[in-house]
Amino acid sequence: MRLQRPLPPGSTIGILGSGQLGRMTALAAARLGLGCHIYAPERNSPAFQVAAAHTVSTYDDLAALARFARTVDVVTYEFENVPAATAAFFEGKVALAPGARALAVAQDRVDEKSFIASLGITVAPFAAVTDEENLAMAVAKLGRPAILKTRRLGYDGKGQVKIDTATDLAAAFAAIGKAPAILEGYVSFDKEISVIAARGWDGEVAVYDVPENVHRHHILHTSTVPARISAAITEEARELGRRIAAALDYVGVIGVEMFVGAQGLLVNEFAPRVHNSGHWTMDACLVSQFEQHVRAICGWPLGDPSRHSDAVMTNLLGDDAALWARLAAEPYAGLHLYGKTEARPGRKMGHINRLTPRQG
């Protein structure tokens, strides 16, 4: 259901998921006098530490979800794998933003690519894969190399395998658990960029400047604004973000990942949530993507997305965060640590935004 009225200060946002994205959303909500109730299965979560209320339970615990729904004025989420049944549960009880449709589309790579293509936006060539037989046909059609990914639940490079000249298709399909899959044709590109856009209940849209993203081992390493792309490509990317958000009747912040190549812009995927490649907005903009998300879902006016500085955001993974004392001593850098106690390799522990005053 839609929000019935703008939520005044003192209202409570329900957040499904308790990682760093939920934590930073709760901190942004607090700045505006809004409270948060975090719901997640994991104990000792980063977001619990900064919210007045939390519930530890599974996403299929309908009794706990019902209690949660009664204490909050709007529900949002910090990860795209909220079960569809959980999202459906809130229907008629409390506003959910982004809505169930955005969530459903984002959860299935075939639906997602089909949806984006249906808007006349270029995506990588792709084919649905259900068994070894149509995997072979898809590879024959799209060529090698290609990427085989599960349709659902993959992130940060998990649930995917590259199909190279010598790759055995049966082994590849087995490697992803023989799950329903998508084969994506190989696309050569020069740069990865993303668009962080926010859309309100009234259709108002605000789009941040476009960062250029570098991944390492399938995990975001840096986001740099401005991206080294032309003004025309920048504006086209922002416009694609606006179109996708509008077509989904989206409410909240959306992150749309794109490739820039010789053939122009190509949309890779979108995340129906605040996005790692938007963390630079915490220090380079007056209104961060987290505050923007809160404003959007609560029916507040969107904030000015302009930035006052150039920025390079670098993720701190695993032991990177052990260097906190050195990082904290860097001049003109904003350091963010997520309150995670265990620093597993590759785990996102924090990030640092290195700023340079904007020129011109």
Place this chain on the structure above:
Amino acid sequence: MRLQRPLPPGSTIGILGSGQLGRMTALAAARLGLGCHIYAPERNSPAFQVAAAHTVSTYDDLAALARFARTVDVVTYEFENVPAATAAFFEGKVALAPGARALAVAQDRVDEKSFIASLGITVAPFAAVTDEENLAMAVAKLGRPAILKTRRLGYDGKGQVKIDTATDLAAAFAAIGKAPAILEGYVSFDKEISVIAARGWDGEVAVYDVPENVHRHHILHTSTVPARISAAITEEARELGRRIAAALDYVGVIGVEMFVGAQGLLVNEFAPRVHNSGHWTMDACLVSQFEQHVRAICGWPLGDPSRHSDAVMTNLLGDDAALWARLAAEPYAGLHLYGKTEARPGRKMGHINRLTPRQG
């Protein structure tokens, strides 16, 4: 006692007091991966909503204070009227910053002015008052108009009375409850400014740019940076802040209020805590006064206090905050609301930082 080592992320800051200053300190601590335990007598306090732990008890509850002390790695406070016995209680148990001496000096207006004057810094002429007789002598010496203030526990214009040409001294003394008092001679000045400085355990000092402050009904109305004062006065003010902090062996953020007049700079008072006139740092600097305080008391490197924008901070009192929707729609303004449910007249409900890009 002094901090034994820099506190790593995951450590816990104990904060005495649960108002908006504690709340914003807790939010800043969270950004650095540090937790907070808030201790205050009031239930439903703004700071409780954003901290993982809180204790509701009085400042003289030694059992509760002992439990609190065992859960935290450093203790700080958000108001200057922490009882001396409470501060003394922590001695030998856990580091306290700012220390008991800064607290003691700040709590007594006569001690405070005497201390500042002892550094060779100009203060308004003053005299201690204990009864009607020496009030009369003090008025004879300092002249009328003058201000009679309780030595202790006054703030935002409470506990003070102006002694004008026609004021009856007995009535004035009765009006402040015949408490031990200070008479301050009238000083003409052009501007009120303040210095927000931070000092670490190692003596490192960082000073923000100097705001110009306007009060209404004894409550801060606006702080504007830069102040309309010369570069020489700005530097002198910052130097006075440094000297006072060093003389107190201060650790944390200190707010020093000053007057600028024909005779130059005059120090009015200092607050041993983050300060309302430093709230503009939340949006105009990369490291806010709250993060700076956290860094200082936790033994972290201090952050760069430079600002990227000019700013006007305006306090939102009482019903001002009811205009949140209009305020949130202002372009390039940072809105901060404190999560207070009841909007009493004059109560600080939030503030807004209106920025303009810095020139030159």
